[in-house]
Amino acid sequence: MSKKILITGGAGFIGSHVVRLIVNKYHEYEVYNIDLLTYAGNLENLTDIENRSNYTFIKGDITDEVFIRKLFRKYKFDSVIHLAAESHVDRSISDPLAFAKTNILGTMVLLNAFKELWQDKWENKLFYHISTDEVYGTLGETGLFTETTSYDPNSPYSASKASSDHFVRAYGETYGLPYVISNCSNNYGGNQFPEKLIPLFINNIIKNKALPVYGDGKYTRDWLYVVDHAIAIDLIFHKGKNEETYNIGGFNEWQNINLIKLLCLQMDEKLGRDKGESEKLITYVKDRPGHDLRYAIDASKISKELGWKPSVTFEEGLSKTIDWYLDNEGWMKRIVSGEYEKYYKKQYK
Ligand code: NAD
């Protein structure tokens, strides 16, 4: 069956992988990608599929109510895959209001336009909201986040995502709007903006710049290769049950400092440096305020119900990721000029 899908934030990191997968796999679907092209949005992420006949890019702001309403009336999207967001915790600490606007208001504007367009004609319609494991707050040394873990967000980023998740559920309960939500752990891979740990450190290693480790480096994250997240999103979009939440994770916990040491080793090898060379760049810096100690996902529901599991080990995924950044130095060069420089100086002064 054909579909008319609106993907939001498709020029960003995860969004571009999702757009690529859906456009390449489902030739009969019409895929519309709306993105404001903020500092994090980059059409260079999609050059390989930009001329496909089943793909249309629309530059626009999800918080612009009038524009979004018109867009829904014009194209009559039957499904939404919503990824557009402000996504970086450190930026949410310096500018929390921007996160409330895009992540909460933007989600509501989309929900409202979708509700107004279809009223009660909900058959074969779906609003798929992409969220994060950070809504659950922090774990101690043990335990895993499940789909029933209570929300307990600690950063303005995670609070804004938690709020958007609640609004999606509320529209389901109140108006019968069909939805599904997934909460994923930390992603890594090609096309990620170099403000997040892995691409920032890859870029700094190449340039022989300090690697700024927050606090004691003993914070733990559960890492998933971005292509595996896109595959999970495709599965949930097609097979997920209405009004359900699915946790997605890599079964792959790493303390930051151990991950950084592995990254340094792989980089030494690929750059032909002596073993231990890149590790010398590690510099401990002031901790992030409200830094969550540990995230870890129990992904058994998506695994049992939909048959999903990660396709690569972390060592393989990390190696592919480094190769992507080494093969795409022009991409990085164009990003780290201008605004990025100002951000970097302010964040790591
Ligand atoms: P990203 O910052 O790389 O991309 C976000 C995209 O949204 C950008 O292209 C940006 O231009 C666009 N955007 C921002 N504001 C907009 C607006 N007002 N209107 C239209 N477009 C706008 O983020 P990402 O890492 O790809 O994350 C995508 C989604 O996945 C987010 O909802 C995020 O919360 C969620 N998520 C991310 C991770 C992760 O590790 N990166 C993990 C779990 C969930």
Ligand code: TYD
């Ligand atoms: P990040 O990639 O920002 O993702 P998140 O905060 O959403 O988990 O950070 C991953 C981990 O790496 C987190 O514990 C913070 C830490 N970190 C550093 O130690 N130094 C850095 O420069 C950055 C960006 C992150």
